Amino acid sequence: MKTAVYPGSFDPMTLGHLDIVDRARCMFDKIFVAIAINSAKTTLFSLEERRSLTQEVLKDRKDVEVVTFEGLLTDFARDVNATAIVRGIRAVTDFDYEYAIYQVNRQLNPSVDTVFLLASQKYSFISSTIIKEVARYGKSLAEYAPPEVSEALLKKFGHIV
Ligand code: ADP
Numbered sequence: 001m002k003t004a005v006y007p008g009s010f011d012p013m014t015l016g017h018l019d020i021v022d023r024a025r026c027m028f029d030k031i032f033v034a035i036a037i038n039s040a041k042t043t044l045f046s047l048e049e050r051r052s053l054t055q056e057v058l059k060d061r062k063d064v065e066v067v068t069f070e071g072l073l074t075d076f077a078r079d080v081n082a083t084a085i086v087r088g089i090r091a092v093t094d095f096d097y098e099y100a101i102y103q104v105n106r107q108l109n110p111s112v113d114t115v116f117l118l119a120s121q122k123y124s125f126i127s128s129t130i131i132k133e134v135a136r137y138g139k140s141l142a143e144y145a146p147p148e149v150s151e152a153l154l155k156k157f158g159h160i161v
Helices: 017-026 047-058 074-078 092-108 126-134 147-156
Strands: 001-007 030-036 064-069 085-090 111-119
Touching: 001 017, 001 074, 017 030, 017 085, 017 111, 030 047, 030 074, 047 064, 047 147, 074 092, 085 092, 092 111, 126 147
Parallel strands: 001 030, 001 085, 030 064, 085 111
Antiparallel strands: none
């Protein structure tokens, strides 16, 4: 049984994130989508909102479990017997940051490796930050976010009730 952890803020989940989850599912038997509890980061959605929204998006994927975690990612990976961390890379601008985290995680727990998936072309410009900006002005998010996320975002900004 090959298990991987896909960690992130998921504030909120985009079609780019979803694409990474589905591609990782082809490689692993079980994926933990792990939402980090990070008090240093300001988020639009609370941790509970992000957990339930992500869970709603992924509810039909029985091999995917949405969890929240606090502390070191490598400790979480060890606790759930994951052998890999999955991360997505959109452009070279993501690379330096991801490479540094990879090196640290490798030192902290050499038995967990990181698998980097390059963003699919059609999602390569999508980020949580960008979809929040589009939603703020009430524009359609159909091309960027799953329907549940579009609805939650448009509600958050008062464009629908
Ligand atoms: P973090 O705060 O850890 O960067 P994010 O929720 O922003 O969390 O992203 C989680 C992971 O998904 C990161 O590896 C990020 O590079 C990747 N990612 C984000 N958007 C996309 C996308 N459009 N295509 C591919 N990977 C993406």
